[in-house]
Amino acid sequence: MAIVSPGVQVSVIDESFYTPAEPGTVPMIFVATAQDKTSSTGTGTASGTTAANAGKVFLMTSQRELAETFGDPVFKTDTSNNPIHGGETNEFGLQAAYSYLGVANRAYVVRADVDLGQLEASANAPAANPASGTYWFDTASSRYGIFEWNGSAATVTGGQSFTNKIPTVITSTTQLSAGLGSAPKTSVGSIGDYAITATDTNNDVYYKQYDGSWVAVGTANWVASRPTIAGGTPGTITGGQNFTITINSAATTITASGTTVTDIASDISGAGVSGLSARVNGGKLDIHYNGSNDSAVIIADGTMTISTALGITAGTYYVPAVSVAPHTSVPAFKSGDTNPRPTGSLWFKTTDPNLGAKWSVKKFNGTTKLWEEVSAPLYASNESALYNLDRAGGGKNIAVGNLYINYGNGTTETDFIIHRRENTANTTITSSAVATGQGAGSKSFTIAESIVGQEALNSAITVTVTTNNNSADADVIAGGINGAGFTNVVASVDSQNRVVIEHNDGGEFVIVDTNGLIEAIGLTNASTNLGFEPGTTNATSPKQFRASNWKILTYTASANAVTSLTTNGQLWYSSVVDEVDIMVHNGTTWKGYTGVYTNTDPAGPQVSATAPTTQSDGTALVANDLWISTADLESYANIYRWNANSLKWEVLDNSDQTTENGVLFADARFGTSGGTATVAPSGTIAELLSSDFLDPDAPDPALYPKGILLFNTRRSGFNVKKFVRNSIDTTATNLRQGGASMSAYYPHRWVTESANQTDGAGSFGRKAQRKVVVQGLQALVTSNQEIRDDESRLFNVMATPGYPELIGEMITLNTDRGLSAFILGDSPMRLTPDSTSLANWATNVNKAVEDNDNGLVSTNSYLGVFYPSGLTTDNFGRNIVVPASHMMLRTIALSDQVSFPWFAPAGTRRGGITNASSTGYINSEGEFVSTALNEGQRDTLYTNKVNPITFITGAGLVNYGQKTRFAGTSSLDRINVSRLVIYLRSQLNKLARPFVFEPNDKITRDEIKAQAESLLLELVGNRAIFDFLVVCDESNNTPTRIDRNELYLDIAIEPVKAVEFVYIPLRLKNTGEIAGL
Secondary structure (H helix, E strand, C coil): CCCCCCCCCCCCCCCCCCCCCCCCCCEEEEEEECCCCECCCCCCECHHHCHHHCCCEEEECCHHHHHHHHCCCCCCECCCCCECCCCCCCCHHHHHHHHHCCCCCCEEEEEEEEEHHHHCEECCCCCECCCCCCEEEECCCCECCEEEEECCCCCCCCCCEEEEECCEEECCHHHECCCCCCCECCCCCCCCCEEEECCCCCCEEEEECCCCCEEECCCHHHHCCCCCEECCCCCCCCCCCEEEEEECCEEEEEECCCCCHHHHHHHHHCCCCCCEEEEEECCEEEEEECCCCCCEEEEEECCCCHHHHCCCCCEEEECCCEEEECCCCCCCCCCCCCCCCCCCCEEEECCCCCCCCECCEEEEECCCCEEEEECCCEECCHHHHHHHHCCCCCCCCCCCCCEEEECCCCCCCCCCEEEEECCCCCEEEEEEECCCCCCEEEEEEEEEECCCCCCCCCCCEEEEEEEECCCCHHHHHHHHHHCCCCCCEEEEECCCCEEEEEECCCCCEEEEECCCHHHHCCCCCCCCCEEECCCCCCCCCCEEEEECCEEECCCEEECCCCCECCCCCCEEEECCCCCCCEEEECCCCEEEHHHHCCCCCCCCCEEECCCCCCCCCCCCCCCCCEEEECCCHHHCCEEEEEECCCCEEEECECCCCCCCCEEEEECCCCCCCCCCCCCCCCCCHHHHHCCCCCCCCCCCHHHCCCCCEEEECCCCCCCEEEEECCCCCCCCEEHHHCCEECCCCCCCEEEECCCCCCCCCCCCCHHHHHHHHHHHHHHHHHHCCHHHCCCCCCCCEEECCCCHHHHHHHHHHHHHCCCCCEEEECCCCCCCCCHHHHHHHHCCCCCCCCCECCECCCCECCEEEEECEEEEECCCCCEEEECHHHHHHHHHHHHHHHCCCCCCCCHHHHCECCCCCEEEEECCCCCEEECCCCHHHHHHHHHCCCEEEEEECCCEEEECCCECECCCCCHHHEHHHHHHHHHHHHHHHHHHHHHCCCCCCHHHHHHHHHHHHHHHHHHHHCCCEEEEEEECCCCCCCHHHHHCCCCCCEEEEEECCCCCCCCCCCCCCCCCHHHHC
8 A cells, every 4th residue: 555644664575485394104095994994082983994984095293193193903813712823804004003103293094995804804794883773682692481381290390399491482484383473383293392482472382292293382272282181091980880071060970981091081082071081191090171171180080090090199189370570579389389280381480590590682882883771671571561661650760762572471381472662752542523423422441551650550440421412512522521539631622623631651551441431532542652452453352452652662673683684784704614506508508517417416516625536425536526625715716627538637727717627717596496575595505506597697608618717706605795785677577587577586795706816717716805995996996087187185105004006006006196106015924935936026027917915016216115914913912024115114214203204214223123123934834934045035026116124134024125117227226316316306396486487587497496406406415416417497497498488497407326245355464565655
């Protein structure tokens, strides 16, 4: 602003600038971990491991922050707690980052979208977690408290005592005789067994009686299933003699029609007494009565002395009984009790002690992903539950979600129904809007309510009203209820003229609809909080309704944890090695193996470590029998075919997919059919041998020759599959099955995720796991845009610890970012240290198409590869094998802290390895073999541009090389020079940026040249370069370039080289000769 009146104006123009310092060593580390890990704090999910944050770049500044964000690094162990060295679910990258942050305070970490937790071996296909809040009745973990009484004399072993019985719990209707609600099939269980049918919410208890049929416990049929009177050894029976049986004061004379126990049994059964029968059991007489008219049977002598003839003592006998009671109320079944009970009487012990009932009901927590036990005590009724769970409040203090099991359900059957508390407020029922239809005249109904501190309902109170068949009846009914003298039940009329009846404590009330008025105003068993009184139905007259905040629980009963349909994209690493489905081309299509080779092994390909000498059933081998060798799981699946002429097993070429002797590895089918709309396809290997079914995505047989084998990777194991929902278009036809309709097919399939090897052979075992992990990491590095942001995310080192396969992708990323980082590459953990193996791998003798276990392919001046792996300890103190880059990340950081990036991070001064105790490799048995590379091995590696890490006496473990993978010969074939160039590229970029949009004249050129010379002069002093030359004048900024708005700053440097080869000639001189010199 211009000054108008006299004064002073001061302006500050900032023309100073400088080149900012480099941030130091900052790596970008690409990792693979399990998903949704627990944070190192012990609570909550580690945010960096969620699916939503896969591919997100995290800047970590400490080990603590890393562990909180990604969880502790996980290295797997076997069942004996031995480490699984080189396991494909080990979190190598995360451990490397953790080790690095022990000596530094900045590292970028980004996780690939692959869940190592899903790659754990499993013989069974995984399913998805259920929805949060799902209930599971765990039938395997539950105790049912069933105790059977032995009424024999106390002098008999086991007499006058209870024995705990373990029931068979049925959860599938296929085991029921007539579907849902029916008894078990006779094929289930043995005589004397108990069963609980958990296929519906009633959980009825059944007993398998003497004739092999099942009877519901508590019913008349069950009472009659066990003898009320069990006779002893019979004596002489005289025909025509008699005795009496009295039931409920009605005496019946039984006259012997013959002289055998069988005759007597027939006479009793034919006496015409309802519910009375008899049978011969082991030569003795058993008399059964179903208790329909009385609980006692009196048997007395007539002309027959029954104690002598039948082995029965005259007297009163009581029918079998069921007692459902806690452990503190032992049933009075003993012979000295008032009503002694016979053998077979039952006590359902409702409380936990001494093997009493403890039903295991669990609820799924969607946050923790765990099943949580929910207490479920047993009570006889809803009101009993209120009394026992909330004596002071009568129900209002019972939280939503509380459970109890009701065993008094108004029927003779013994059943157990799980209830859940649905509401903590008043128990409320609401009628329809009252208008007409309820009729006019005197109407009545009764209500029995629950009372605080009382276990049973109060006595019913009759409500009598006079209705007029109009809308005013709503107030009449409400007024009648309110004037009846209830303690807790009140009524009102809402704005829609509906009658609202409530229990103020959240308790229970039962309505008996004497004249149908309650149902007439729209209160029915379908109304909210209202249902039929247990033991009654719609046919009961008058109808009885119960209002309650307890509802029957919705759950699944199962011995195994409840799951839901597998999540789309879920991975499954099948651990099954010995199930292999192989089909064969018959010249037209793919056929089940025995459909072409009829006499081959009926169980399918034999899978074993040693060559079979017979078929699996012991018969002689025949031509075309197959054997899958497991002698070396690293090379699984080696397929052998029996040659009946040479009598030898001949190995097939898994890389041949074009001739009749080849093998195609592809998905073909999972079962012998397409399944059903709700049931997945299934079939054993033996069943698949004779099945020609093909899924629609099976390979097109027209593309392959007759005789070629199809190794069905979908059904066979030892690989990684992915669940794909709706992978089958059920509206289309199956061209592999002659155009058959797929409308009834199961729409979902497991699809092989572990891609074949580059030669077409299948990927199995560890290699299948690795394929999936590598694919996920490669997708991350190739497509992630965040890591390509070279302005806001500055890093100068890159590594994917444990995965040489990522070297190529990291080179591409580095190129995309302007060659701004140095790449640390790994060698295979199983690469043996013999010179031949080292040279073959480093020179890619096996012609691998990407960097992997088979060969080293990439060459680049900003890549350093190191060998071998190291042994260290994880965060839990276990020995683990780590890749070479794990060691080098930390070594480079420590080197840069005491020197500069252009100093070689090698040798005894700056190349010390501080995060491993030894180096070595993993042998074929999975064991770590320690090795110290000798000079010849180091020479082999260095000649082939691989840097050796070895043990030097007096110095310990050191990195003893600093070569890059530069294909030619120049200064850039050394790491120190490569990192110097990276440093200069970054610094010159920062130096030149302030000059953008400045005038392109001599002043600007001189300024930028001066800045560059200042930078380079500092590097001379810091031993980075010997000399330099900077040109920025008219000679390289011609008018043409100036007109294009370009400024050229040409720089030449002579980088300082590191000493790698020290030669010390030692000359021997004669005595006195040196003094003369």
